[in-house]
Amino acid sequence: MAHSDDLTRRMLLKGAAGATALAGLGMPAIVKAQSDVIRIGHLTPVTGFLGPLGEFAQMGVKLAAEEINAAGGVLGRKVELVIEDSVNPQTASAKAERLIERDKVAMIIGEISSASALAIGQVANRTKTVFINTGANSDALRGASCNPFMFHIEAANSMMVTAVGTYLKTENMIKGKKWYSLTADYAFGHDLFRVAKKFVTENGGEFIGEELVPTDATDFSPYLLKIRQAQPDIVASNLAGNQITNFIKQYAEYGLQFPITGFGFDTAVAWGAGKGNFSGIWPLIWHHMVDTPSSKKFVEAFTKKYGKPPENQCWGDYNSLKIVAQSFTEIKAADPQKLAEHLRKGAKFDILKSREGYFRAYDNQMVQEMYAVRAKDSDKMKDQWDIYDPLGSVPSPNEDLEVLAPPKDGTCKMQA
Amino acid sequence: MAFVFLLEQVLNGLLVGAYYLLIALGLSLIFSLGGIVNLSHGAFYAVGAYLAVTLTSRIGFAGAFVASPLLVALLGVVIERLLFRRFYRSDPILSLLLTFGLAMIIEQSLRIIFGAAPLPFSIPTALRGQVFLGSFIYPRYRLIIFGVALAAVIATWFLVYRTAFGRVVRAGVQNPDMVGALGISLQPYMTAIAALGIGLAGLAGVLLAPISGVHPAMGAEILTAAFVVVVIGGLGSFWGVIAAAALVGVVRGLTIYVFPPAGEASMYLLMALVLLLRPRGLLGERIQKFE
Numbered sequence: 073m074a075h076s077d078d079l080t081r082r083m084l085l086k087g088a089a090g091a092t093a094l095a096g097l098g099m100p101a102i103v104k105a106q107s108d109v110i111r112i113g114h115l116t117p118v119t120g121f122l123g124p125l126g127e128f129a130q131m132g133v134k135l136a137a138e139e140i141n142a143a144g145g146v147l148g149r150k151v152e153l154v155i156e157d158s159v160n161p162q163t164a165s166a167k168a169e170r171l172i173e174r175d176k177v178a179m180i181i182g183e184i185s186s187a188s189a190l191a192i193g194q195v196a197n198r199t200k201t202v203f204i205n206t207g208a209n210s211d212a213l214r215g216a217s218c219n220p221f222m223f224h225i226e227a228a229n230s231m232m233v234t235a236v237g238t239y240l241k242t243e244n245m246i247k248g249k250k251w252y253s254l255t256a257d258y259a260f261g262h263d264l265f266r267v268a269k270k271f272v273t274e275n276g277g278e279f280i281g282e283e284l285v286p287t288d289a290t291d292f293s294p295y296l297l298k299i300r301q302a303q304p305d306i307v308a309s310n311l312a313g314n315q316i317t318n319f320i321k322q323y324a325e326y327g328l329q330f331p332i333t334g335f336g337f338d339t340a341v342a343w344g345a346g347k348g349n350f351s352g353i354w355p356l357i358w359h360h361m362v363d364t365p366s367s368k369k370f371v372e373a374f375t376k377k378y379g380k381p382p383e384n385q386c387w388g389d390y391n392s393l394k395i396v397a398q399s400f401t402e403i404k405a406a407d408p409q410k411l412a413e414h415l416r417k418g419a420k421f422d423i424l425k426s427r428e429g430y431f432r433a434y435d436n437q438m439v440q441e442m443y444a445v446r447a448k449d450s451d452k453m454k455d456q457w458d459i460y461d462p463l464g465s466v467p468s469p470n471e472d473l474e475v476l477a478p479p480k481d482g483t484c485k486m487q488a
Numbered sequence: 489m490a491f492v493f494l495l496e497q498v499l500n501g502l503l504v505g506a507y508y509l510l511i512a513l514g515l516s517l518i519f520s521l522g523g524i525v526n527l528s529h530g531a532f533y534a535v536g537a538y539l540a541v542t543l544t545s546r547i548g549f550a551g552a553f554v555a556s557p558l559l560v561a562l563l564g565v566v567i568e569r570l571l572f573r574r575f576y577r578s579d580p581i582l583s584l585l586l587t588f589g590l591a592m593i594i595e596q597s598l599r600i601i602f603g604a605a606p607l608p609f610s611i612p613t614a615l616r617g618q619v620f621l622g623s624f625i626y627p628r629y630r631l632i633i634f635g636v637a638l639a640a641v642i643a644t645w646f647l648v649y650r651t652a653f654g655r656v657v658r659a660g661v662q663n664p665d666m667v668g669a670l671g672i673s674l675q676p677y678m679t680a681i682a683a684l685g686i687g688l689a690g691l692a693g694v695l696l697a698p699i700s701g702v703h704p705a706m707g708a709e710i711l712t713a714a715f716v717v718v719v720i721g722g723l724g725s726f727w728g729v730i731a732a733a734a735l736v737g738v739v740r741g742l743t744i745y746v747f748p749p750a751g752e753a754s755m756y757l758l759m760a761l762v763l764l765l766r767p768r769g770l771l772g773e774r775i776q777k778f779e
Contacts (some may be wrong), residue, residue: 124605124703257749286752290700290709293500293630294744294751300625301493317606317701325611325627325699327618344606344701348616383605456608 100120109152110145112137112393113177115167115192116207118157119328121287121313122184124340125385129206130155131378132386133181136393139373146405164188168195168203178406179203181392184385186210193222201408202415204396206388207335210263211416214435215483221412223224223436225388225395225423227357229264230478232365233335235442235466236355239332243308243353247276252304254295254319256312257284260336264310268335272308280304282320285311292319296326311332316341324349340383342459348450350459351377356443358424361462367424381457387424395421426465427473435484439473496624497741503630505737506637510692511710512717513644514685514727520661520724521681522576526588527740528567529714530592532686536560536693538598541609549612553694560690561683568682576678591707598704611698633695640688641730647684648726657681661724702763716755720762722772731770 114133118126137151145151154175157163159374164183171177172195180196183189196203197219204223205213210229227235240246251272255265261284269279281302283295299307307330311319316334320342323332332352339359341351360371360381370390374382382390396411399419403410416436420428429440445460453459467475501687515529536556543552571590575583611629619626648654659667660674667674700706717736723729736755745753748758 118604119705121705123599124603127604143732174595230561284749286749288709288712290706290754291504293504293742294497295748297493297496297500297625298745314606314701314703314705318699321699323702325616326625326631327627340605341701344608344703346608346610346698347614348610 078276086306105451109150110147110150111154111175112129112167112396112399113169113171113175113179113180114153114182115154115158115180115388116182117159117184117188119159121315122207124344124383125184125207125313125338125383126157128340128383128385129182129184129389131374132382132388132390133393135374135377135386136390136397138377140393140397146400147404149406151393151397153483158183158185161185161191165191165195168192169199170197172201173292177201178304178400179396179411181389181396182206182245183208186213186263189213189222190217193217193219196221200412202396203393206392209387210260211267212263212476214437214478215481218435218484218486220416220436220486223415223430223431223438225392227437227440227442228437228478229260229336230267231442232337232357233264233267233271233478234476235334236333236444237268237275238354238466239353239444239463240306241275245331245333245353246272249277249305250280250303251277251306251308252281252283252299252302253279253308253310254283254285254292255288255310256315258312261285261310262311264336268308269311277306281435284388285315287312287315289315293326296322296328299330300326300328304330306330308330310336312336313338313341314344320345321349322349324351338384339459340385342447343383343457347453348455351446353444353446353463354460356384356445357440358384359443359445359460359462360457362425362443364385364424364426366422370424391421391423395423424468429473432474432477433486434480435478435486437477438478441467441473444478490546492623494742497745498738499624500626501738501741502734503626503634504741505734506634507696508713508717508736508777509730509733510637510640510695511689511714512588512639512721512733514688515714516679516685516718516721516724516726516729517644517688518572518685519718521657522572522678523574523580524572524583525580525587526685526761527584527711528588528590528594529587529686529689530709530711531591532560532564532698532707533693534598534704534707535563535594535711537609537697538602538607538693539690539705540694540697541607541702544609549615550643555688556694557691559694561687563690564683564686565679567686568679571673572682573678591711595704595707602704604704606701606703609697629699636691636695640691644684645726653677653680663699680704713755716759720769722769725769725771728769728771735770 116126116129137153140151156167181204183192183205184231186208187204189208192203202221207226209229211230214228215392255261287414334354337354371381399411399414400406403414415431416433418430420430423429425441427441429438432439443465444463446463447460518524518526539556539559540552543555588675615629617628619628656679664674717732721732739754739758
């Protein structure tokens, strides 16, 4: 009797465990193969909490492939994408190997999670295949974990911090101010908070609260009450993905008036918050209002194809494929080794910004301009995509681009 | 002074408990009557939220608030008739697999139709703002959620404990064979309870859409907490689920006040503790068919 009583309770517990597993399940792969084409692997999470960004990444890279093929392809061959969901570091690693060994891709573009990017980077290094990271921010990828075949078009955490920090300084929001931060409790958040805290304290700010928030938290109300109790001057987010959406919605709900800023940000999470909820100053690697001819052309083509403006994640994957196509044309071969050499030699590329970008040989980081934006009042929004005003770019036009790049602290040792 | 802030967290925890309750109550109802461990419960919550977003732009939030739970309940009727019904008497592992699959199908369907990115949705202007009680702050909208949850609980209680319908349902929970022997077919009752439970999940979806991200995985995010509440409360116990929801809300709030990184872990610890000290759950009943 007691036995079956026990059984049902165990079933319910299993249910709880199953519910947890549900969040992490992946979708099957999409693989198509043909000969006489240049195959490019695209590997990024489209399920899980980074899924929304991964979807934008796929849109960006597909548009780039279409444009390249419409213009006659590369070296007379069509570009063919092999698109996969990277799911988690183990799957990412296995799929990267399969893309290289079985699908014979010329190189790999993608990733958003720093842990998965590290896994793919290791495969890339071992197989001597170029991997361009389009979404992972951890500084460690550009430091101790760097390797000659892993390139980063995405900004490092320290670049995000410096980009937004520059504007926070001019807005007089750092010096002598009391800061209260909420940080996503995993590797990305810890890394971001470390860099952010260094920047803020070096510039005369002080942290009166540093809270870690579990990634599965959906209700922020206890944190908001603590912030209200602490009465800080600035509230800073080092949160990630959907966490930011929940946080800014509930921050508005509780009516807290302390100015918000954040060091990590993607437009999608603010688009998803809804009218009257988004506030503060935030950094971006690129946004759809960047006013350059190539940027406008991209935004127009993207909006025509997908019916909405491109999110910043689209930018990285779109440009990476364009960079690869241009490089293959310039070196007259679809050769991974030569591609790595070419990129590491500092070839310059139009990346839809006012100045060209290049990968620096020290850590393979794309050296480039970045942006900060300020949330718009909801009554001034033209449509649901019009949520912020550009504050400008960093570094300023007369400064060397390298001032924004991570410090060359010697942690990155490229093997020959 | 610190006491005041602690008290504020306790009261806020009760508000948070109200929305754990909305989801857990339906889960508990469906499990009690049919023995179905409904892993797709979170997915119905997500469907409720997406319906709220879609309908609000057409018929306004008030309309969506009424229509979405009803539509989700209707979906519950279909699911019960076509699927759940076949699994009441079989090994619970089968219904577990069934609802696990159902949850994935619903989540991926939402992803295919609406995309993976969160949909923008806000609290209607009329319901925005905060209420100050002394130095305590409460968003008006959360008080409304609390009120609706309270009303839903009272209505469910009345239905289950004060009507002829409820008597049959409770008898069915205790001994379905005896109910059958008395010439009462349990099937329509099963359908009604599934519709009610799933409809409550839909109601929670509508209520929470304005204050949390509306994205395909939102159901999976909240389902685990709902299961924890049901386990702590005790199987088949109406009051147990209510007590557990309040307890989880308060314990989580206090944990975040003292040691934020353990905020979400606190509810699992609480569950482990309850299971160790009182394996039946807080107010779990002995249910004959599970003995």
